[in-house]
Amino acid sequence: xxxxxxKEEVVLSLRNAVHRYDVxxxxxLPDLAVKKGEHRLILGQSGTGKSTLLHIxxxxxxxTEGMLEISGTDLYAMKEADRDEFRGRHIGLIFQQMHxxxxxxxxxxxLLAAMMAGIEQDxxxxxxxxxxxxxxxxxxxxxxxxxxxxxxxxxIARAVMNRPSLILADEPTSxxxxxxxxxxxxxxxxxxxxxxxxxxxxxxxRRLMNHxxxxxxxxxxPGQDGKPGQDGKxxxx
Amino acid sequence: xxxxxxxxxSLRKRALNSLLNILLLSLGIATIVTLLLVSTQxxxxxxxxxxxxxxxxxxxxxxxxxxxxxxxxxxAPTGNIDLEEAVKVIRHPMVERAIPLALGDNVRGFRLVGxxxxxxxxAGAELSAGSYWDYEFEVVAGSVVAEALNLQVGDTLYSAxxxxxxxxxxxxxxxxxxGILAPTGxxxxxxxxxxVETMWGIHSYEVDTYxxxxxxxxxxxxxxxxxxxxxxxxxxxxxxxxxxDDHAGHTHAKGRPVTDTSYLNPANxxxxxxxxxxxxxxxxxxxxxxxxIMDQTNLQAAAPAIEITRLLGLLxxxxxxxxxxxxxxxxxxxxxxxxxxxxxxxxxxxxxAIMRSLGAPRRKxxxxxxxxxxxxxxxxxxxxxxxxxxxxxxxxxxxxxxQQFQMSAFRFLPEELWLLGxxxxxxxxxxxxxxxxxxxxxxxxxxxxx
Numbered sequence: 001x002x003x004x005x006x007k008e009e010v011v012l013s014l015r016n017a018v019h020r021y022d023v024x025x026x027x028x029l030p031d032l033a034v035k036k037g038e039h040r041l042i043l044g045q046s047g048t049g050k051s052t053l054l055h056i057x058x059x060x061x062x063x064t065e066g067m068l069e070i071s072g073t074d075l076y077a078m079k080e081a082d083r084d085e086f087r088g089r090h091i092g093l094i095f096q097q098m099h100x101x102x103x104x105x106x107x108x109x110x111l112l113a114a115m116m117a118g119i120e121q122d123x124x125x126x127x128x129x130x131x132x133x134x135x136x137x138x139x140x141x142x143x144x145x146x147x148x149x150x151x152x153x154x155x156i157a158r159a160v161m162n163r164p165s166l167i168l169a170d171e172p173t174s175x176x177x178x179x180x181x182x183x184x185x186x187x188x189x190x191x192x193x194x195x196x197x198x199x200x201x202x203x204x205x206r207r208l209m210n211h212x213x214x215x216x217x218x219x220x221x222p223g224q225d226g227k228p229g230q231d232g233k234x235x236x237x
Numbered sequence: 238x239x240x241x242x243x244x245x246x247s248l249r250k251r252a253l254n255s256l257l258n259i260l261l262l263s264l265g266i267a268t269i270v271t272l273l274l275v276s277t278q279x280x281x282x283x284x285x286x287x288x289x290x291x292x293x294x295x296x297x298x299x300x301x302x303x304x305x306x307x308x309x310x311x312x313a314p315t316g317n318i319d320l321e322e323a324v325k326v327i328r329h330p331m332v333e334r335a336i337p338l339a340l341g342d343n344v345r346g347f348r349l350v351g352x353x354x355x356x357x358x359x360a361g362a363e364l365s366a367g368s369y370w371d372y373e374f375e376v377v378a379g380s381v382v383a384e385a386l387n388l389q390v391g392d393t394l395y396s397a398x399x400x401x402x403x404x405x406x407x408x409x410x411x412x413x414x415x416g417i418l419a420p421t422g423x424x425x426x427x428x429x430x431x432x433v434e435t436m437w438g439i440h441s442y443e444v445d446t447y448x449x450x451x452x453x454x455x456x457x458x459x460x461x462x463x464x465x466x467x468x469x470x471x472x473x474x475x476x477x478x479x480x481x482d483d484h485a486g487h488t489h490a491k492g493r494p495v496t497d498t499s500y501l502n503p504a505n506x507x508x509x510x511x512x513x514x515x516x517x518x519x520x521x522x523x524x525x526x527x528x529x530i531m532d533q534t535n536l537q538a539a540a541p542a543i544e545i546t547r548l549l550g551l552l553x554x555x556x557x558x559x560x561x562x563x564x565x566x567x568x569x570x571x572x573x574x575x576x577x578x579x580x581x582x583x584x585x586x587x588x589x590a591i592m593r594s595l596g597a598p599r600r601k602x603x604x605x606x607x608x609x610x611x612x613x614x615x616x617x618x619x620x621x622x623x624x625x626x627x628x629x630x631x632x633x634x635x636x637x638x639x640q641q642f643q644m645s646a647f648r649f650l651p652e653e654l655w656l657l658g659x660x661x662x663x664x665x666x667x668x669x670x671x672x673x674x675x676x677x678x679x680x681x682x683x684x685x686x687x
Contacts, residue, residue: 051685060594061681081598088596095684099591103250104243111238117596121238158595 010069011036011166011198012057017066019052027052029066030216034198036165039189041212042202048219050202054170057200059087071165088117092159092197094188096171098151100143106130106154107139113161122161129157133187152184160191167192169201173208185211240601244608251581258573259617265566266621266660268559271628273652275644276556280549282642283309286424287541289359291523294318294326294335294530295512300539301548307338307512308541310348310424314340317509318536324501326513326536329529331522336514337500339436342396347382349396349412349429351436351510353497357418359514360425366390367416370431373438373492377416381426388414394429396439410439413491422643433500437508438492567660571667574613578606578671589675590683602675610668611661618660622653 012034020026027049034040044050055061056068059075068075070090075083100109110126130139133153138146146154152172159167169188173181185208192199201208209215248255287308295303298315305312327335336359339351350356354369357377367390369377378388388394393411412431420426500508515538517523523540530538582589589602630646 055681055684058594060684084593084596084598086596087594093594095591097587099587101243101588101591103246104238108238108242108246112243112592113595115238116592116601 009035011038011071012200013067013069014053014057015067017053017056017063017068019049019056019061020064029053029056029063030218032057032216034200034214036198037193037196038214039192039199039212040201041208041215042200042218043204043206043209043215044202044218045204050204050218051170053218054168054200054202057166058091058093058168059083085118088113089119089162090165092162092164092167092195094155094159094167094169094172096174098143098148098155100151100154100158102143105140105142106135106146109143109154110158110161113158117162119162125163126157126161129161133157133191149180149183153187156184156187156191160195160197163195164197167195167197167199169199169203171203171205172201173203173205178207181205181207240605240608243605244612247581247585247605247609248612251577254577255613258570258577258613259620261573262567262570262614262617262660263621263624265563265568265570266618266656267624267628268563268566269656270622270625270653271632272556272560272563273650273656274625274629274646274648275632276552277650277652278644278648279552279642282423282644283545283549284542285422286360287545289516290514290541291517292515292526292538292540293512294323294515294536294538297535297537300537301544303512303537303539304541304544304548306340307514308424310340310350310428314511315537317511319506320500320508320510321506322534322536323510323513324506325534326515326530327501329526331518331526331529332515333518334516337433337510338512338514339433339509340511341436342398342439344382344394344396344412344429345386347379347385347427347429349376349431349436351431351433353433353500355497356514357425357430360421360423362418362421362423362425364416365419367414369416370435370495371415372494373432373434374410374412375415375492376412376429376431376435377418378414379418379426379428379430380420382429383414383417388417390414390417396429412439426643432495433510434493434495434505437505567663570617571614571663574610574664575667575670577613578610578668579674581609582606582671582674586678586683589678590680593678593680594684599676599678602678603672606672606675607665607668610664610672612664614660614664614667618657622657 010033012032014029014032016031017029018026019029029049029052032040042050042053052061056063057070059068059070062076070086073086075086078086100106101112104112107123107126107130110129111121111123114121127136127139130136133156135146135150135153135157138150143151143154159169167188172188173184176184188199188201189211191197201212287304290308293303293307295307295314296316296318302312303315306314323335323337326332327337334355336353336356337351338356340348342349357369362379364377365380367377376394378386382388386394392414394414395411412429412435418425500510515526517526527538527540530536592602593599626646629644633644633646
């Protein structure tokens with residue numbers, strides 16, 4: 001465990017990260033320094049290493065080389081069990097597929113996040129999130145009875161349930177229309193702000209470009225200018 | 238939320254599958270529990286009833302048959318023996334005690350046994366009402382008989398010839414209930430006891446004459462020819478309570494006075510009894526006495542301990558076969574649990590990855606799956622035990638032999654705890670491979686594939 005020292009404001013720091021799946025497949029990842037409360041978009045087409053990057057940032061895929069610090073903690077210097085615990089308490093994850101646990105209710109899915117992280121199950125917090133994300137009526141329902149939009153909201157609520165310092169979202173809008181995309185992004189940014197969390201979204205969805213001040217480009221041109229982009233380059237509108 | 242509620246929710250989600258696995262396991266467990274209860278209680282009851290009886294002497298024939306008929310009152314006797322020959326046995330120096338048994342009649346299927354008061358005494362029976370017989374035709378009822386026939390001291394019974402409830406009723410002579418035994422848990426509860434002379438008297442009543450004790454007739458001579466009225470009436474109802482008897486005009490013959498040794502009167506030597514329950518004077522007799530019976534008489538001496546062991550051995554082959562079948566059922570159900578958990582593991586691979594991403598350590602997922610296996614096996618075992626005890630309860634309520642052996646559905650055996658432990662361990666083993674696979678869930682790989 002290392003302290004960031006002077007870089008206190010930086011919540012997420014990735015340096016010199018490389019991941020090799022095998023001798024022929026190597027993903028070189030850009031250096032990242034994301035500050036507290038910042039909303040960062042990582043843009044890239046399929047195969048540019050977005051998922052690899054997100055998994056490494058989430059502490060579920062150890063990079064072959066490089067270092068990741070979250071809130072000053074070197075995540076991959078920790079034992080796996082400690083890293084699991086850290087992830088449960090400090091990182092909220094949102095996936096493209098919502099993948100709620102279908103045998104338990106909406107409320108139980110939220111409480112599950114606390115249970116798995118080994119922290120107190122704050123029922124009031126779960127109820128507040130249900131109200132806030134407009135899933136109050138469905139709080140005792142099984143996920144199979146929910147609409148896609150409701151599932152997405154539950155997924156977001158589950159990610160922020162433990163008041164994480166970092167929220168990572170993988171392709172949260174890829175299958176949504178423009179209206180739903182606007183709503184989801186609004187919800188994500190609002191919840192991140194409410195939790196005081198840093199938000200990192202990994203996507204290939206160009207529609208999100210204008211919503212984020214901080215963007216990192218992966219694997220070429222992501223955007224609207226029609227020119228090839230530089231891998232890992234931070235762009236500002 | 239905890240692992241237990243998560244387990245129950247997961248099993249509930251696959252309700253039909255879970256239920257079938259539980260049911261399959263419970264059938265195997267129920268079979269084992271039923272066999273355990275029946276065989277243990279049968280064995281205990283057999284040995285308890287034979288306690289204090291070193292040998293049974295009776296007419297030649299099957300040794301098992303004479304033990305079953307004279308000790309457990311289950312089978313037909315091998316025949317009768319002359320009292321004259323029985324007396325030689327009774328007076329043998331190696332015999333500490335010889336209790337005579339005279340069988341051949343029943344009251345509504347309950348056997349009437351001519352014997353001495355030593356017979357109930359040997360079984361530790363005590364009177365709950367009345368007294369033992371002082372005269373011929375006085376009977377003492379076992380607790381089950383008294384309850385089944387609603388008997389009270391002073392009631393009159395009519396016995397029927399034979400050992401089952403289908404023979405010719407001796408309606409021409411009533412037997413008065415003078416005592417009722419407290420429950421013993423032995424075969425004694427199922428019997429009606431009287432003096433040996435009563436059995437002789439019932440069957441020779443047609444030719445003998447006795448003083449009759451009735452309010453309507455101060456003295457009477459009853460013969461086969463003029464007993465038609467009583468006989469017919471007895472067929473209609475072979476139990477009369479005292480108050481009714483007075484009106485019906487039945488005759489209660491008070492026979493001759495009897496004692497525990499009066500049957501040995503030389504005047505009775507031409508009579509017959511069924512068997513003798515022998516208690517040896519010393520252990521050496523076990524080797525010598527049967528040889529004496531074989532060499533010096535036309536009788537046979539059967540040792541209950543040997544015959545019970547032989548009987549249980551024969552019975553054991555059948556029980557073993559059923560037991561093997563039950564174990565196959567249990568194995569099949571555990572295999573079912575294993576397959577169900579394995580499939581569940583595959584179906585829930587993403588769920589497990591999500592749980593890991595939420596911070597669950599590997600051991601938590603391992604525990605989750607072993608908990609599911611243990612829960613299924615625990616539910617199957619408990620249901621099986623309930624079914625097993627219920628099966629014994631149904632058996633004791635419907636099968637006469639089970640009632641005769643005083644089997645209880647509410648007896649719990651230490652073996653059942655073992656069964657529970659073994660079953661839980663097997664459930665744990667069945668869940669180990671799926672649990673290990675859950676433990677090894679690679680979050681990144683699983684999430685990347687979806």
